[in-house]
Amino acid sequence: MAMAGEAAHRLMIVDDSNVVRRRIERAQDLPAIDVIGSARNGREALELYERLRPTLVTMDLTMPEMDGGECVARLVARDPAIRILVVSALADKLTAMEAIEKGASGFLCKPFTDRQLNDALRKLITD
Numbered sequence: 177m178a179m180a181g182e183a184a185h186r187l188m189i190v191d192d193s194n195v196v197r198r199r200i201e202r203a204q205d206l207p208a209i210d211v212i213g214s215a216r217n218g219r220e221a222l223e224l225y226e227r228l229r230p231t232l233v234t235m236d237l238t239m240p241e242m243d244g245g246e247c248v249a250r251l252v253a254r255d256p257a258i259r260i261l262v263v264s265a266l267a268d269k270l271t272a273m274e275a276i277e278k279g280a281s282g283f284l285c286k287p288f289t290d291r292q293l294n295d296a297l298r299k300l301i302t303d
Contacts, residue, residue: 185301188230189214190221190247191263192239196286200234200263203290206297218242222250230258232300234284237264237275245278252279259300263288 187209189200197214204211213228215221217239224230233251237244248260262275265286272283281303284296 185209185232185259186212186228186230187232187234187297188212188221188224188228189234190216190218190239190244191234191236192216193236196236196263200293203293204297205290206294206301208301209297216240218244218247218250221247225251225254229255232297233258233260234263234297235260235275235280237262237266237271245275248275248280249278261296261300263293 185208187204189197189211191197201211201214209232212230213224215224219241235244235248244262244264248262251258251260260280261282261284262280263284263286264271275283281300282296284292
């Protein structure tokens with residue numbers, strides 16, 4: 177439970193593009209969410225998860241070292257309550273369904289608007 181002035185949700189951003197990581201960080205404007213860290217690939221994300229224990233994650237799918245699909249599955253195995261929003265340019269239905277089957281809670285296609293991102297994050301924390 178969040179204290180007064182403290183966000184209820186802790187967001188980790190995972191994307192191999194620094195531009196996209198910064199974009200999500202700047203665009204996210206929900207008071208219930210604090211951005212607590214970011215990672216460039218699934219391997220970094222798993223290491224960061226152990227230190228920061230985020231409750232929310234935005235996850236790219238196509239990344240070096242460990243892709244987003246494998247990382248989603250590993251994060252959900254460690255924390256079944258974690259909420260993961262896949263943010264990917266791979267917009268076909270099969271890709272989205274595979275991510276959901278591995279435990280992702282939602283899917284947002286790149287490119288996205290600030291409103292689309294915030295709507296998707298809001299849905300993640302209210303569903």
